Amino acid sequence: MWRGNKMSQTMGINWIGLYTMVRREASRMARIPIQAFIAPWISALLFIFIFGSVVGGRISQIGGHRYLEFVLPGVLMLNIVNAAFIQASTAIYFSRFIKFVEEMLVAPLSYVEMIIGSLSVVVLRATVTGIGILLMGIGFGATHIESWPMFLFWIVSVSTVFGLLGLIVGLWSKSFEQLNMPVVFLLTPLSMVGGVFNTIEMLPAKLQWLAYANPFFYFINGIRGAMIGFDEAPQGLGIGLTLGLLAVLGVTAWRLYAIGYGLRE
Amino acid sequence: MTPALSISHLRKVYRSGTVAVEDLSLTIPEGEFFGFLGPNGAGKSTTIHCITGVAEPSSGKIEIFGIDAVKNYREARRLVGLCPQEFNVDPFANARQIVDWMGGYFGMGARERKERIDYLIERFDLIPHQKKQFRELSGGLKRRVVLARALINDPKLIILDEPTAGVDVELRRVLWRYLTEINKDGRTILLTSHYLEEVERLCRHVAIVSKGRVVREGTKDEIAGSPGGLENAYLIATGAEPDHVAGQ
Numbered sequence: 001m002w003r004g005n006k007m008s009q010t011m012g013i014n015w016i017g018l019y020t021m022v023r024r025e026a027s028r029m030a031r032i033p034i035q036a037f038i039a040p041w042i043s044a045l046l047f048i049f050i051f052g053s054v055v056g057g058r059i060s061q062i063g064g065h066r067y068l069e070f071v072l073p074g075v076l077m078l079n080i081v082n083a084a085f086i087q088a089s090t091a092i093y094f095s096r097f098i099k100f101v102e103e104m105l106v107a108p109l110s111y112v113e114m115i116i117g118s119l120s121v122v123v124l125r126a127t128v129t130g131i132g133i134l135l136m137g138i139g140f141g142a143t144h145i146e147s148w149p150m151f152l153f154w155i156v157s158v159s160t161v162f163g164l165l166g167l168i169v170g171l172w173s174k175s176f177e178q179l180n181m182p183v184v185f186l187l188t189p190l191s192m193v194g195g196v197f198n199t200i201e202m203l204p205a206k207l208q209w210l211a212y213a214n215p216f217f218y219f220i221n222g223i224r225g226a227m228i229g230f231d232e233a234p235q236g237l238g239i240g241l242t243l244g245l246l247a248v249l250g251v252t253a254w255r256l257y258a259i260g261y262g263l264r265e
Numbered sequence: 266m267t268p269a270l271s272i273s274h275l276r277k278v279y280r281s282g283t284v285a286v287e288d289l290s291l292t293i294p295e296g297e298f299f300g301f302l303g304p305n306g307a308g309k310s311t312t313i314h315c316i317t318g319v320a321e322p323s324s325g326k327i328e329i330f331g332i333d334a335v336k337n338y339r340e341a342r343r344l345v346g347l348c349p350q351e352f353n354v355d356p357f358a359n360a361r362q363i364v365d366w367m368g369g370y371f372g373m374g375a376r377e378r379k380e381r382i383d384y385l386i387e388r389f390d391l392i393p394h395q396k397k398q399f400r401e402l403s404g405g406l407k408r409r410v411v412l413a414r415a416l417i418n419d420p421k422l423i424i425l426d427e428p429t430a431g432v433d434v435e436l437r438r439v440l441w442r443y444l445t446e447i448n449k450d451g452r453t454i455l456l457t458s459h460y461l462e463e464v465e466r467l468c469r470h471v472a473i474v475s476k477g478r479v480v481r482e483g484t485k486d487e488i489a490g491s492p493g494g495l496e497n498a499y500l501i502a503t504g505a506e507p508d509h510v511a512g513q
């Protein structure tokens with residue numbers, strides 16, 4: 001007689017399946033601790049050293065804050081963006097490349113569950129990366145937190161935005177070369193000119209609109225406001241932009257999963 | 266009685282334009298041990314991919330125990346276990362993890378999973394290898410892991426796509442015994458294989474596919490009972506030359 005597996009569902013959600021996706025990716029992350037956590041933490045330490053001791057002393061205060069205090073939130077945001085994008089894009093691409101994505105396709109998991117499972121690990125990795133950098137900053141007296149809820153909002157929302165973008169790119173990519181293209185041509189340039197190292201008023205007047213048109217500016221401005229209470233644009237604008245991006249990218253990712261783009265033959 | 270699997274006018278055209286399955290219809294009653302034969306490229310694996318959600322059917326209908334495998338895919342997938350032809354496995358994960366994660370995807374609780382994994386690991390002689398990374402295992406052991414993974418959810422319909430390709434005689438016999446046993450216990454099995462003696466030994470019903478269509482179907486006794494046995498029937502059905510013709 002068939003006993004049948006008793007699939008545990010509450011509110012129609014396969015919670016165990018979701019949790020398994022998190023466990024699985026966490027186990028993959030545990031296999032690459034240097035790439036996942038040590039590298040961004042060392043990079044942040046170097047930023048603290050360079051901007052704290054070497055360059056920082058020669059630059060006047062910005063908005064009443066030491067230069068290192070001003071820069072560190074941007075450095076933290078860069079690492080969150082990188083962690084989120086790389087986690088999402090490589091996980092989905094690798095699973096497609098080796099074909100073990102089929103394990104999820106043949107299982108009773110909905111597309112929304114697949115996306116949420118992937119994003120949960122993205123947020124976990126980005127949060128651990130961000131909190132690690134924050135603790136280093138606090139340890140070196142380089143930063144503090146003005147608003148914990150807003151700090152967590154920016155980490156979770158921005159990592160989800162770039163997690164969704166990473167999923168879309170991971171589905172689209174047909175080679176490791178393509179997987180890296182958005183990092184090289186989009187994320188790095190936009191993040192570097194998004195106000196990590198300078199205020200908008202430091203830019204030539206004719207170029208200031210470029211910063212306002214750059215979404216990274218709002219992410220960095222948001223987390224800087226949450227950390228040291230310094231901002232150059234209304235927080236509400238950044239929050240609205242982030243929620244809008246979440247909606248657009250979320251619907252796009254869901255649609256791609258639903259039609260099996262890059263997943264099913 | 267609702268059939269275990271019902272496929273009606275399945276057609277699958279890949280994005281490249283290749284027609285992998287032309288017009289395939291098939292009904293497998295519950296409890297059947299069904300052989301699905303055909304030459305390479307006949308559309309067997311594509312049909313299996315469409316049943317299990319790895320590929321999207323271009324048209325046609327697939328029902329698993331009366332449940333639409335496309336519209337109600339979550340409910341339908343719960344009833345199926347797939348042992349694919351290729352090793353679609355994370356090479357860095359160990360054997361136990363691979364089976365455990367699959368159980369998790371199927372919503373099985375930790376205790377239920379552990380019991381089932383212990384049973385399957387023992388049944389397929391994987392105890393000494395359960396903590397080894399998949400990439401470190403031999404071909405035969407890899408096949409055992411993939412089989413255990415396919416059976417973790419104790420599926421009602423088991424689909425085995427060339428499960429004994431490249432495995433040694435010992436595993437082949439272990440697998441035959443196990444499949445016979447679970448089939449007697451009521452599970453429906455769909456088996457593809459290029460080893461006709463395997464099909465003759467295990468299956469009660471056979472369908473031969475060629476160029477994306479079922480070209481011959483019947484009980485094993487009907488098909489294997491014709492002159493020249495199953496092999497000749499297969500060669501004639503697929504348009505190849507049987508020995509006695511080729512030898513003239």
